[in-house]
Amino acid sequence: MSDVTGNHREGAFQRAFAFAAGTPAIATLFGCVVLLVAGQSIAPGFASLGQIAGQLNVAAILALVAAGQGIVILSGREGIDLSVGATMTLAALLAGNTMNGQDGGIAPALLAALAAGGFVGLLNGLGITVLRIPPLVMTLGMAGVITGLLIVVTQGQSSGSTAPSWAAFVTRPFLFGLPGVLFLWLLIIVLIEAGLRYTRFGINLYAVGSNDFAARLAGISVGWTRILAYVACGAFAGLAGAVLLGYTGNIFLGSGEQYILPGVIAVVLGGTSLAGGKGNYVGTAAGAFFLTLLTSFLTILSVAPAQRQIIFGVILIGFMLLYGREKATR
């Protein structure tokens, strides 16, 4: 009997381990804890609540970009949006010029940012579904066009500025000592997870992403589902741009560039398959937090930037080796 219980216990432990290793969100969160502990031992205060709130604050911007990216990747057929960086800059510049330092302009500015992002997403979606341009190429070309447009309009100058209340919402403590943008992020996590599970669009998205032929046979409008995914991605990039404006105060050309590929990495670290149809947003959010923590952890190590860059790359590959692996060819 004792033998059996022993076996049972071992089985449970193994199952728990397998669950953790097989659930990227949990593995990534575990990675976050490891980073916090290691950081705390090197630089006391790294894992203090205030610091963690600050890290979450930075992670929120990345997580917003990654939210849209995740939806596009879920929609399958090599779905990816490399125009999110340019879209962020566009939306942030629009929002900054609409607000122009006035609190009264916050609502129209947010609407403008979301609409501009959504419109870019619509163009991407149409190009990809109607003209059948590969997503990588379409969104890359779109990024070039938006950046070019911004150079013409802004003449390369930084313009617009955030409203004080919007900056405070993004950076200052709002409730329980946490900035308002974290509550916005929490709300978005809940909304996306619920949207993916319970709305028609969410369910269709998984169906289209895992097998679009079967989805079409089941009567799902594959084209519209994909277009909507890109519109959502653009809108999230727009929102992220507005938050970036609140965080940094003003926006330069190229402000959004640095979020493009880290956003994709956050999605992958969160366990979403680049093949589409498999993944969730909780994992992506954890991935964004992990990337942010990793960046600041490497900053507190007294290592030169170039070496830091190498370590960052090696850790990314290490994490992918853990669970970023695709099914074996048989």
Place this chain on the structure above:
Amino acid sequence: MSDAVLDIPSRNRTRRSRSFWRKPWLLSAVLLVVFIGINILIQPRFFSAYALGNIITTMLPWMLIAVGQTYVIFGGSIDLSLGAIVSLVNVVVVVLITALGGGPGAMVLGMVAGLLLGTLCGALNGFLISAFRLQAIVTTFATSIIYGGAALVVLPQAGGSLPTEYFTVYSEGFFGLTLPIYLLVALILVAAFVATTRYQKHLLATGGNRQAAFQTGLPVRRIVMGAHAIAGFMSAVAALCILGVAGAGDPLMGQAFTLGSVSAVVLGGTALAGGWGSVTGSIIGAAILALINNIIFFSGIDYIYQAIVQGGIILAALAAGVFASRRQK
């Protein structure tokens, strides 16, 4: 009955003509002619030996990297670290040749080391992707961070200099033709040779249907890894060519090449999904990109409009290409 008999020759004829129309590079060749036409209109001396030599020198690195990227994409993979490999090889060669004293022997040794390094970097990408089944886009992005960081460690800022012989030989060449022209001819010949090999067939088979290729007994992992190694080698050659023009190292110089090479491959009609396409198309695609830059440079468009005009033309050309190839299929 008679219908069926009559049908056979006509069906054969349509199939043959269709196989011509289905050449992946056909549309890019048309675009090439169009862009050459525009170039002649705005730059009447376009066909002078000097102007042609210049543009081939500018095009060559793009073509080399695009050809490397094509093999990777044939196999259903992609390499976003080629630009970083160019940077790394670029600075390592400069630093190595300088450290070895800058003589002819040092130059040969430095170049061989550079080619070896590029091939190894590419092979490492291929190894990570095929042996551990990692996703190519994110893996090569991560390795591009590593290679780019290594380039910055080797040479933190643009600088260093090569012996003058390095770039005089490159720009003066032999028998009145510059070295890039010989290299371009060599590239086309090598690509044409590879196209006749079993390896390219196996690579295309792997990219078209990996599982079927595996079940046929092809060593798919080694095939994909080989394609990545070739791409790394091509990037290293491109880095040496860039040094022949610049004469100094720059740890950030490769960045633009990564996505440019993907654009060139797509412009050339190769399917990003793998398994279908042509190297000729990619060479033409890279030429088109260079011609677009040339047009913008010589048309006297105000500097601030250049980026949007360039982006717009590339997007339009890509859209036209993809649209046309969809009709052919």
